[in-house]
Amino acid sequence: MAHSHSHGDDSSSPHSHDHDHDHVPKVTDDSERRIFWVMCLTGGFMIIQAIGGLISGSLALIADSGHMLSDTAALGLAWFAFRLAKKPADKKRSYGYHRFQIMAAFTNGVTLFFIAGWIIFEAIGRLITPGEVLAGPMLIIASCGLAVNVIGFFVLHRGDSDNVNMQGALLHVMGDLLGSIAAIAAAIIILFTGWMAADPLLSVLVSVIILRSAYTLVRRSGHILLEGTPDNMDMGLIRDKLIAYLPEIIDVHHMHAWSLTAEKPIVTMHVQIEPKADLETTLRTISSYLLSEFEIDHATIQLEHLNCEDLEVTDA
Structure with a gap:
């Protein structure tokens, strides 16, 4: 199983977090x-x-x-x-x-x-x-x-x-x-x-x-x-659109969204992809799509070849 994390940026490797990513919105x-x-x-x-x-x-x-x-x-x-x-x-x-x-x-x-x-x-x-x-x-x-x-x-x-x-x-x-x-x-x-x-x-x-x-x-x-889901964000719609947009995506789960401030939504998700899919290309495509379609510029994405929920059952 392959795991990948992204902050919605163009990190050079899909296997790492970009620690220089700006988590803090600008105050004018x-x-x-x-x-x-x-x-x-x-x-x-x-x-x-x-x-x-x-x-x-x-x-x-x-x-x-x-x-x-x-x-x-x-x-x-x-x-x-x-x-x-x-x-x-x-x-x-x-x-x-x-x-x-x-x-x-x-x-x-x-x-x-x-x-x-x-x-x-x-x-x-x-x-x-x-x-x-x-x-x-x-x-x-x-x-x-x-x-x-x-x-x-x-x-x-x-x-x-x-x-x-x-x-x-x-x-x-x-x-x-x-x-x-x-x-x-x-x-x-x-x-x-x-x-x-x-x-x-x-x-x-x-x-x-x-x-x-x-x-x-x-x-x-x-x-x-209380870290509630932003009012203008439909997690089900985001999931469905991602699956429809990229054929290599099998499933999207463990989705969470909250706001640092009203202007700064943050999203995390697990994305199960086809075994032959390229991790880095898929990661960048998902990040770009979230930004262009939903204005989400901070997403932590875990890519996996096996559904982590199925894996937990197998391990048990």
């Missing part, structure tokens, strides 16, 4: 810079908005400033994740530190749940015991907050939209943007009607939207952390 300086500047912008305005919320008595502003405080920390975590991901792979972490991005995204998603819960709790208290809100200052501060959040959203939105870490940061900023819109709407309603309940009610509406976004982020990042 652009994403890191975008996160950093939005973090500074959000943190700076958060202080102004918190003071304005206390002066005006607006729960919407206070809640949004609390959200911005969390966002500043979340953006800082996302920025640190990008910084850490630049560290090269070592003996203890052969894939480098890119998984920290997914951990940061998961953490950011979980914090959104707590923030939304706190806002809803405070809103219920305000509905039971309404407080006086100064609609004029509230409107001015909320409008400035909207401008800041629109800038931050625009900066992040033009970054890497497929990166889960960037998505987590973007969701936090989007929550702030919605909070500013709600505060503006509440201020206008109070200004023209005097209906104080508009402030906590619109805060609850924003919280519900935040919860939905948080669930999506936690579900996606959690799936990656």
